[in-house]
Amino acid sequence: MSGNAMKSWLRKNPQVRTIRVAAADLNGQPRGKRVPVRFADKVVESGTRFPVSVLNLDIWGEDIDDSPLVFESGDRDGVLLPTERGFLPMPWLEAPTALLPIWMFREDGRPYEGDPRHALRAVLDRYKAKGLTPVVAVELEFYLIDDSGRSLQVPVSERSGKRRKAAETMSIRALDSFDQFFTDLYDACEEMDIPADTAISEAGLGQFEINLMHSEDALRAADDAWLFKWLVKGLARRHGFAASFMAKPYDDYAGSGLHTHFSVLDENGDNIFDDGGETGTEVLRHAIGGCLDAMADSALIFAPHHNSYDRLVPEAHAPTGICWAYENRTAAVRVPSGDARARRIEHRVAGGDVNPYLMLAVILGAAMNGMEDAIEPPAPITGNAYALDLPRIPVTWVGAMDAFEGSDHIRRIFAPEMIRNFLLTKRQEAHYMEELTETERVEIYLDTV
Secondary structure (H helix, E strand, C coil): CCHHHHHHHHHHCCCCCEEEEEEECCCCCEEEEEEEHHHHHHHHHHCEEEEHHHHHCCCCCCCCCCCCCCHHHCCCEEEEEECCCCCEECCCCCCCEEEEEEEEECCCCCECCCCHHHHHHHHHHHHHHCCCEEEEEEEEEEEEEECCCCCCECCCCCCCCCCCCCCCCCCHHHHHHCHHHHHHHHHHHHHHCCCEEEEEECCCCCEEEEEEEEECCHHHHHHHHHHHHHHHHHHHHHCCCEEECCCCCCCCCCCCEEEEEEEEECCCCCECCCCCCCCCCHHHHHHHHHHHHCCCCCHHHHCCCHHHHHCCCCCCCCCCECCEEECCCCCCEEECCCCHHHCCEEECCCECCCCHHHHHHHHHHHHHHHHHHCCCCCCCCCCCHHHCCCCECCCCHHHHHHHHHCCHHHHHHCCHHHHHHHHHHHHHHHHHHCCCCHHHHHHHHHHHC
């Protein structure tokens, strides 16, 4: 959306009273400002400014203690400019409000490499330079939760007034129990131009999944996922309960994932993973090889929080072994069956608590590494991956940090500043999380991630 188009949008929506300008920090938290609508033109034309360190806050919104972005550099400003998305309504707020997504640049106009949206853009530039275009779709799992009491539980049904304490996989009744919420959610997605597709109930207590349609603009797909998480959480509060994408809110039920499907088109619009059959091309295997090679080192992106590792346990509907397979959901990387023209990779490791920009950057970056290096993966597995002797995804937060820090794969995907900032953030969070009880950890993650 051009500057003139943004101004035109505001003129066509005179009901808008205030504006939010917001960028995603490393944890995917929206950081920004509230702006009176009469000053909107200034933001559209010149952007806004706030400290570079704001994109490198911890999960509590605190500065990183030893970050060079704070006192060492004088806590200097970055320049935040509107993304191409332009203005969007914020249907979960009471007053008519518009959101203007922004991203950070340096004073001289260069992208700020510690901005997660720029991290994804840099990976996509590698594809563009080769005449390639990733086509991306995501599936987001989340829980609806009544957090008003001493313990978490499924909310009371908006239709029956009853609280059904049972997991109901693929249950229409479970969806209908929260019909007004889902109706409002789909209406809001239409308003925000988020391509929400199918909804299902999942295996957990009050757990649901919504798929977002595939997009040939991976940056927009990440925007959609980021905005969708924000929308779901905000709209749930309007309905009197919480929605959470935290990886594992209940010990006894499955965690929430954020699965990514992707294929790659060449300059002619042909899918380079499609060989006309069921197995896919050599390039498909090389992309899988790259994903598997970088998987252990990428775990800190896929599982960025203390609670994330409660999800990555055997036989809990989340992958633990580094492997791939055709049409097998116990594998970390799955090649779905179906029309060969849509041959694609499904990457199943990430939790719902990830930053979508960093998640897509590391998946697509690893796949590109594999294609560039012609990495051959091991043979696809068959049967139950949990029962096989496989190399493992890191099982601890600290182990994931160490793998991330020492990785050549990660250095090919992310800029040094991004790697440094993300590690400083996670190490600080790990330090302070050790001082909290499990209840306190759940409280902070419930609303943030």
